[in-house]
Amino acid sequence: MAAEEIKKGLAGVVVDYTAISKVNPETNSLLYRGYPVQELAAKCSFEEVAYLLWHGELPTQDQLTEFSARERAGRALDAVVKQVIDTLPTTGHPMDVCRTAASVLGARHPLAGDSSPEANLAKAKDLFAAMPAVVAYDQRRRRAAGHPIEPVEPRDDLGYSANFLWMTFGEEPVDEVVEAFDVSMILYAEHSFNASTFTARVITSTLSDLHSAVTGAIGALKGPLHGGANEAVMHTFDQIGIRTEESLEEAAARAKTWMEDALAQKKKVMGFGHRVYKHGDSRVPTMKAALDKMIAHYGRPELLGLYNGLEQAMDEAKAIKPNLDYPAGPTYHLMGFDTPTFTPLFVASRITGWTAHIMEQTASNSLIRPLSEYNGVDERHLP
Numbered sequence: 001m002a003a004e005e006i007k008k009g010l011a012g013v014v015v016d017y018t019a020i021s022k023v024n025p026e027t028n029s030l031l032y033r034g035y036p037v038q039e040l041a042a043k044c045s046f047e048e049v050a051y052l053l054w055h056g057e058l059p060t061q062d063q064l065t066e067f068s069a070r071e072r073a074g075r076a077l078d079a080v081v082k083q084v085i086d087t088l089p090t091t092g093h094p095m096d097v098c099r100t101a102a103s104v105l106g107a108r109h110p111l112a113g114d115s116s117p118e119a120n121l122a123k124a125k126d127l128f129a130a131m132p133a134v135v136a137y138d139q140r141r142r143r144a145a146g147h148p149i150e151p152v153e154p155r156d157d158l159g160y161s162a163n164f165l166w167m168t169f170g171e172e173p174v175d176e177v178v179e180a181f182d183v184s185m186i187l188y189a190e191h192s193f194n195a196s197t198f199t200a201r202v203i204t205s206t207l208s209d210l211h212s213a214v215t216g217a218i219g220a221l222k223g224p225l226h227g228g229a230n231e232a233v234m235h236t237f238d239q240i241g242i243r244t245e246e247s248l249e250e251a252a253a254r255a256k257t258w259m260e261d262a263l264a265q266k267k268k269v270m271g272f273g274h275r276v277y278k279h280g281d282s283r284v285p286t287m288k289a290a291l292d293k294m295i296a297h298y299g300r301p302e303l304l305g306l307y308n309g310l311e312q313a314m315d316e317a318k319a320i321k322p323n324l325d326y327p328a329g330p331t332y333h334l335m336g337f338d339t340p341t342f343t344p345l346f347v348a349s350r351i352t353g354w355t356a357h358i359m360e361q362t363a364s365n366s367l368i369r370p371l372s373e374y375n376g377v378d379e380r381h382l383p
């Protein structure tokens, strides 16, 4: 087989249909179940978007009330999950904690062993409700530096995003911050056959269970070429140096120099580039607007300087545009999340898209098993 016939990384290969989202690099747009993601971010809550991804339609008021009550009832940290987390070293990555928690929740789910559409929907909704407590508690226990702590109990009077921030920081968040966080959750929720979703679909295609597929997807998301890039962006900012006393222009100039050096050394700079979008990520303008609001809210213009300087230098040198992880990283930093918690935030959101794809794959399954071209040693025999 000619080398050009081999689609390394499956680049450009269409492997199946999906009705969940449409990524269109030509028009630079992203639709969830037909709705532009920007409209959803402006007009809907993350709970409504999660419902849309699973059910194909936005909820009526009654459906939302019922779904919201279910989500609120499932928010507390599972006692066994807490015990398991407490045994895990804080030197490990929080994504390891997420992955382990998803696995434990699967093993303990009352419907474990049942992969009917009804059971899968119930499992998806339960995971969606449960994951914020895992992420929030893990950040808090790391900050407690080994001293035993109790999770912050969830609050029924708060929506998903406000409660997530409450459980993480133990303080009631202001509306502006809640809105920016909710926008990030909506934008991160779904993106067709990305690496982690495809992983979930491969696992599902063997008729394995939903939690196994989500656990595998978390592993795929962890890498810096995928979800791990939102953390890597903050490491870049840290490497350049965040100087709160600096003006926007001074910070931009230092960032530009840093990027020019990095590119001269042929480094890959995380937060830039995309397999599908070649003229910019459809979600970036909306996330950048949320970042701008947070920069104004917290009074941190120097971060905008670093952001602009890197973006400009990359554009001038290689015309490569930022992806969603680029504005999301500094947004989470401003909100007070520790850098290793950024990708777990992505997990909490993407659970919706992954599980929608798991259900879609189950409904129209075919074992995913591509071919390979052998290029090892010729046939040989033992003496």
Ligand SMILES: CC(=O)SCCNC(=O)CCNC(=O)[C@H](O)C(C)(C)COP(=O)(O)OP(=O)(O)OC[C@H]1O[C@@H](n2cnc3c(N)ncnc32)[C@H](O)[C@@H]1OP(=O)(O)O
Binding pocket: 009, 224, 225, 226, 227, 229, 267, 268, 269, 270, 271, 272, 273, 274, 275, 276, 318, 320, 323, 324, 325
């Ligand atoms: C939510 C998400 O998961 S979005 C993706 C998050 N990932 C990142 O931000 C990681 C950084 N980006 C990258 O590594 C890449 O852009 C990917 C993996 C996302 C997509 O890559 P691909 O489509 O496979 O393109 P590929 O990696 O082959 O890049 C094509 C060219 O652009 C360059 N390039 C692409 N991205 C970058 C980058 N971030 N920094 C520097 N150069 C880059 C490559 O070096 C390559 O150059 P060359 O042709 O001179 O060798």
Ligand SMILES: O=C([O-])CC(=O)C(=O)O
Binding pocket: 188, 190, 191, 193, 194, 195, 226, 275, 276, 323, 324
């Ligand atoms: O689509 C991709 O390859 C990566 C991405 O942006 C996402 O998963 O949100």
